[in-house]
Structures are given as structure tokens and as C-alpha cells.
Amino acid sequence: MTTLTPAAPGTTAPARxxxxxxxxxxxxxxxxxxxxxxxxxxxxxxxxxxPVLYIALRSFLPASADADGVGWGSLLDLxxxxxxxxxxxxxxxxxxxxxxxxxxxxxxxxxxxVATLAGYALSRIRFPLAGLIFVVLLGPMVVPYQGLLTPLSxxxxxxxxxxxxxxxxxxxxxxxxxxxxxxxxNTLDGIPVELEEAAQLDGAGLGxxxxxxxxxxxxxxxxxxxxxxxxxxxxDLLSSVVFLSSEDKYTLPLALTNITTSFKIPGxxxxxxxxxxxxxxxxxxxxxxxxxxxxxxxxxxxxxxxxK
Amino acid sequence: MVVAHAPVTRAVAxxxxxxxxxxxxxxxxxxxxxxxxxxxxxxxxxxxxxxLVVMSFASWPLLGQVSPAGLENYARAFGDGTFARAxxxxxxxxxxxxxxxxxxxxxxxxxxxxxxxxxxFVRTAFFVPxxxxxxxxxxxxxxxxxxxxxxxxxxxxSLGLSDGQTAWFTDPTRSxxxxxxxxxxxxxxxxxxxxxxxxxxVPGEVYDAAKIDGAGWWRREASVTFPLIRRQFALCLILAxxxxxxxxxxxxxxxxxxxxxATTTAVMYTYAQSFVRYNLGYGAALSMILTAIILALxxxxxxxxxxxxxxxxS
Numbered sequence: 001m002t003t004l005t006p007a008a009p010g011t012t013a014p015a016r017x018x019x020x021x022x023x024x025x026x027x028x029x030x031x032x033x034x035x036x037x038x039x040x041x042x043x044x045x046x047x048x049x050x051p052v053l054y055i056a057l058r059s060f061l062p063a064s065a066d067a068d069g070v071g072w073g074s075l076l077d078l079x080x081x082x083x084x085x086x087x088x089x090x091x092x093x094x095x096x097x098x099x100x101x102x103x104x105x106x107x108x109x110x111x112x113x114v115a116t117l118a119g120y121a122l123s124r125i126r127f128p129l130a131g132l133i134f135v136v137l138l139g140p141m142v143v144p145y146q147g148l149l150t151p152l153s154x155x156x157x158x159x160x161x162x163x164x165x166x167x168x169x170x171x172x173x174x175x176x177x178x179x180x181x182x183x184x185x186n187t188l189d190g191i192p193v194e195l196e197e198a199a200q201l202d203g204a205g206l207g208x209x210x211x212x213x214x215x216x217x218x219x220x221x222x223x224x225x226x227x228x229x230x231x232x233x234x235x236d237l238l239s240s241v242v243f244l245s246s247e248d249k250y251t252l253p254l255a256l257t258n259i260t261t262s263f264k265i266p267g268x269x270x271x272x273x274x275x276x277x278x279x280x281x282x283x284x285x286x287x288x289x290x291x292x293x294x295x296x297x298x299x300x301x302x303x304x305x306x307x308k
Numbered sequence: 309m310v311v312a313h314a315p316v317t318r319a320v321a322x323x324x325x326x327x328x329x330x331x332x333x334x335x336x337x338x339x340x341x342x343x344x345x346x347x348x349x350x351x352x353x354x355x356x357x358x359x360l361v362v363m364s365f366a367s368w369p370l371l372g373q374v375s376p377a378g379l380e381n382y383a384r385a386f387g388d389g390t391f392a393r394a395x396x397x398x399x400x401x402x403x404x405x406x407x408x409x410x411x412x413x414x415x416x417x418x419x420x421x422x423x424x425x426x427x428x429f430v431r432t433a434f435f436v437p438x439x440x441x442x443x444x445x446x447x448x449x450x451x452x453x454x455x456x457x458x459x460x461x462x463x464x465x466s467l468g469l470s471d472g473q474t475a476w477f478t479d480p481t482r483s484x485x486x487x488x489x490x491x492x493x494x495x496x497x498x499x500x501x502x503x504x505x506x507x508x509x510v511p512g513e514v515y516d517a518a519k520i521d522g523a524g525w526w527r528r529e530a531s532v533t534f535p536l537i538r539r540q541f542a543l544c545l546i547l548a549x550x551x552x553x554x555x556x557x558x559x560x561x562x563x564x565x566x567x568x569x570a571t572t573t574a575v576m577y578t579y580a581q582s583f584v585r586y587n588l589g590y591g592a593a594l595s596m597i598l599t600a601i602i603l604a605l606x607x608x609x610x611x612x613x614x615x616x617x618x619x620x621x622s
Contacts, residue, residue, distance in 0.1 A: 038426050041419060045433030048493070052436065054459055055448045118345035126331075127338030137345055140353050144554045144602055146575045147595025150582045151359035152352065159351075174352040177345055206337065235441025237557050242583060253443035257561060273451045280451075283444040291439040295432050302501050 052284065059083070059277035082278035086259075095248055096255035097282060099165060100234055103251055104287075106169045107233030111176045112226040118177075119184025119221075120214060124196070134181070141178035149242050156243060163245045171239055172232050180225040183301060187221030188214060224301025227294050234287050252283045364596045368589035381593035390569065391594060394577040395601075401484070401573065402552040409492045409548060410541075413499035418529070420500065421507045431504075438497035442557035449490045450477070450562055477563050480570035487558050487571075495551075499544040506537030542613040549609065550602045574598055 060078040086093045121127065122134055145152075152171060153162060161167030191214065199213045215222060237253040244250060250258070259272075259279050291298070367377040385391055420431035437445065452458050453476040464470040477483045510533060518528045534541075556575040559565060565572035565580075572580075578598065582591030 037419075041426055041430040044419070045430045048433045049436060051445075051448055051452060051493070052440070055451065058451060114344045114348065117341040121338040121341035125334050125338035125341070127335040127342075130338065130342075133342055133346055136349050136354065137342075139349065139357075142603060142606070143353075143357060143599050144550065144575075144595070146554050146556060146578065147592075147599050148353070148356045148360060149579070150588050150591050150595070151356035151363060154359060155351065155356050170348065171352050174348045177349060181345060231439055231441075235443065237441070237443045237560070238579075242579075253441055256443050256447055273454065273457075276447050277451055280444045280447045284440050287439050287441070288436060291436065292432070295435075298435075299431070299501060299505070302498075302505065 052288070055277045055284075056281055058273060059281045061274065063274055082274040083282075086275055086278050086282065093252075093255055093259075093279060093282065096250050096252045099249060100252040100283075101286075103165055103169055103172070103236070104230045104233035106165075107172045107176065108226040108230035110169065110173045111180050111229035112222050114173065115177060115180035115184045115225050116210070116215065116218070116222055118181050119188050119218075120210065122181065123185045123188035124193075134185075137181045138178045140175050145175050146238065149238070153242060162243060163249060165244075165249060168236070168239050168243050168251075169233065171243070172236060173229070176225075176229050176232050179228065183221050183225055184218065187218045187301065191217045220297040220300035222301075223294050223297040227291065227298060227301075230290060231287055234283075252279075256280065256283060360592050360595060363589050363592035365593075366589045368592070369586060377589060381590050382597070384590060385593050385597055390572075391574070391577055393569070394572045395574045397570075397572065398553050398555060398574040401488070401555055402549060404484070405488050405491055405552050406545070406548045408488065409496050409552075410499060410544060412492055413496040413544065414503055416496060416500040417503035417507060421504045431500075434500055435497040437494045440494065442494065443561055445490060445494045446558050446561035449486065453477070453486060478567055480567065483563050483571055487562060490558060491552075491555070495548075499548060502540050502544050503537060506540035507533055510536045538613065542610065545613070546606050546609050549605055553602055553605070554598070 059082055060080065062077060062079045062081060118137065122130060156162045156167045156171070159167070161170070195213060195217070196209065199209050204212065235253060236251065237257075240251045240254045241257075244254065256276075256279050259275055364381055365377060365379070367375050367380070416434050420427055420434060440448075452460050455461060455475045461470065476486045514532055514536070515528060518532050523531065554575050555573050556579070559571050559573050559576060563571040565576050574594075575598070578591055578594040581587045581594060
């Protein structure tokens, strides 16, 4: 909630404290000059993005690249053929994409709502067993969920949620809760109580208070929680592998593993790089785009969860 | 920045009338608001956890009779050489990965803790791998590391370091280090942000004071920044250690645990026992052991960091 003051490397300005801010954001002077930083930083940033860019390029190359490799000449020969193949009904990736979207969006929205309500209660309201409940909600963070897969599949079976996307969504939301409730509670802790009291004096009910005051003020936290929920749903492999058995329910990461195995000759793994990279791109683009669209929030959201 | 829609008036003392009843209503409201989260946690975490404990003391085939087994599953686990091997492999992976990954995260945090357009571009670029799924990232790596045409093999060949035909995932040592590199690239962003946040919260006055005392950049990092971000560092360390011990996706996709089980991780082995061989009771016991190890390591790390941290608030 602090105003971030831009600090050009090499400057020092008087530190400023404001309100409930954890302290000034002012840095000491950087050790390297800004020109070096711009060049070095840009190079490293590109290096970090290079694998993604390379795969994106690779996915637009024709089958001849399987034998010839990728060179500058490849840039003249781009084709969408790989995408035509993976979206062809014979491979049927469309269903997996749709399933992944359903799971990711549901996890994102559910997590955001559930964590905001719980975070508000834990941050603002004194109620019995609040401490114990907080510990229970944080539990999944300490116990490795991979270990819980077996009993979880039994519980899901009893609830009739095995082999259903709903089951996967509910499990993933639960796994997101420790992080999400933590972030939301700390974000809401950082909002002055006075604002809330003022709204209440003006006669705002709880619904209106949350909608018009708390959620807008806690927006970076809400967005971060939703974004990480989306990521968890979109990228999940293990829950899908374990809980989903019919192919029409498969999600994209599961489809990715299938696309390699279906081109396998016993003993020899024949990977079709064109298909693989195109599918990897489809599995990457939505989540990266969403992240880039929401990137101004995530730092603040995560910080709200780590520093008080 | 979002602006509140509520009129900002000064807070007035809360009315004292009917306060107790209001408190009761608020308590009920609190429970109501927390109940969706609580129900999810109870159904999909606490119940399975209890079930896990029960199962670990039972012989629990997928079909057929469930029977109590006492400590049999645990006894079997302690005599299971394959599990020991998988556990040692996961531990080795953790030992190799965590220091490297934290070092990279720390350096990246130093790079991105400032302000400005370039800094924020660099920060975003460093964080992008985090949002990509491990499955997709692992397949990207498999294409980039293909013998002959994979871009990394091509680069190594053009630098004269290899013949470009390296089959990275058929050799346990090579696949181990390839997956370490992949995991550092993919995972360092989260710790970077947490450490960065810690660094940004260090008051500027402290730096100014250190500078007046003649401390150079390295000295300020070591004696001012690092001690002040201990808490964030501890959090990152614990998250990294427990996350890495539970490594699954990368190896599942890239090596399938092979060649001949050399890269089978503890979670992969547990998964195989439960969902390939359907020894659910035994799988549960293995999970319990993993959980115990992770909790013990987390407690140990907290202790160690606190002991070194003096009067650090936790």
C-alpha cells in the first residue's frame, strides 16, 4: 500500500516513512552503473525467456526441421502445420484445452472468493477457534499433498467425484488455500481499520463493505491469489494423472504426456518435436498472457503475504 | 492503485450499547465467512490425513479385504532398498538444487529490487518460467536437449564441447544435472520475489548509516541486507527444501525414473506403489515417512536459522 518511489540506481534520497508501511522502499546506491545494468539485465532477461521463445519458434517449423535442426534460414519457412495437426480431430487437443480452462478458471475464482472471505474473517473478526482454524487451513502447506493422493482418491470416490473435473478443482482449491488465505489475511491486515469503520458508519452492510471497500483495496492480493489459482489449475499434472481416468476429461498437461507416448515404438521414444512444441506452446501461452496482463499486481500481492 | 469508494471520514469511537450481542453476531459471522475454506480443508485435507494414518497401519489392496497390518508396512519400508534408493536420490537432488537455486534467486533479487522500467522488465522475464507448468517446461527441455538437432546440443557442438549427439536423458548423471538446471530456471522466481520484498523493506537509513561507516557494497550486502532478510530467507529455504524433496513432475516426464530406476524419486516410487501396484497401505506408509522427514527437516531448519539469528522475531 505504499507509494513506490522510483529509485534510479546511483541516487540516494532521504528515506520516508508513511503510515503502516513496513519501511521506506529506498535502496542504497546500486553497485553497478545503470548502463551496465541495462545491457546485462536485458541479456539475462532474454536468456531467461530464450527457451520459451525458441519453443515458440520451433512450433512454427515444418517437419523438415526434425532432421535439419533450427537455423536462421528456418525463419523463412514458418508454417502453422503443427497447430493444424494438434487441433485436428484425430489428435483432439481441443477437449483437453477446454478441460484445462474449466479447471483453471474454476480454481482461480473459487480460490479467490473462498480465500478472501476466510482472510477477512481471520484478519478482522474475533471469533472462537480462529487460531486453530487458521492452523488447519495452513495444514496442506506442511503435509506433502503427494502423500495424500491415495486417501484423497478414496474420499473423492466416496463423494462420487473421482474421474470428474469438479473433484480435481476442489482438491486444487484446498491445496491453494494455505498460500491464498495467508496472502489475503496479510493483505487485509495492511488496510487501515478506519476505512472500514467509516464505511460501516455510513451504513454499508457486510456485502457492500467487502465489495466496495475491502476487495478494491485488497485487489493486488485477490488478483495474486486468483492468478496462482489459475496457474495451479492450468499446470496441474499429478492430480489429473491420479484422479482422472476417462480420456474426455483429460487436461492439457496430461495430454502433453500422451502426445509423446502415443508416438512411441516399444523401447524407442520417437518424439515428434513439431507436435510437442506446438502443444507445449498451447499449454504455455494462456498462462503467460494472463500473467503478463496481471503482472503489476503479483509483486504487491506476494509481498502482502510475506512481509508485515 | 485502487481508490476506496467509501467516503473517508475519521473513525469515531465504536458505540458501546449492545456491544456484547454485536460481538456474538460478529463471531457467528466470522465462522460463517471462514466456513467454505474450513469445509474444503476438512474434507480434502484433514479427513484424507486421518485416513492416511489409518491406511498406513493396514493392508489395503484396491479390491479385496482390508485388514489391519500393525507396523508391517513401516517394517517393510525400512527394509525396502528401492525406496531407500529413491529417497537418497531425492535427497541428493535437494542437496544439489537448493543451494544453487537460492544463490540464483538471491542474485536475481538483488538485480530486480530497484525501480524503473528495465528493472521491471527483468523482473517479469525472470518470473515467467514460474508460471509455465512443469510438464510444458519439461517437454520444452526434452526438445531443446534432443540429440542432433536440439538447440543446446547444437550450441555445445558449435563451441566444440560435444559432438552434439548427447542423449541427455539416457544417462542418470547427465539427466540429473539437466533437470537441476531446468528446475533452477523454472523455480527461482518465487524465492526471488520473496527475497526482493525483504530487501525492499530494509529501511534506507540503515544503508546510509552503513555507508557513513565506510562499508562497501559487498559489506553492506553481507552485514546489513542479509541479516535483515533472514526471515524471508528462512521461508524460501524451507519452501525450497520441502518442495524439492517432493520432486515428481520433471522426472516423471523426462526420465520416467530410468534408466533402470536410477532417477526414481521418492514421490515417484510412492506413486508407483499406490497407483501402479495398488499397494495402498504400503504407499500410505511411505507417504507418512516422507511427511515425517519433511516436517523434521523444516523444524531443524527453523531451529538452525533461529539459533543463528539471535533475538530475531519470528
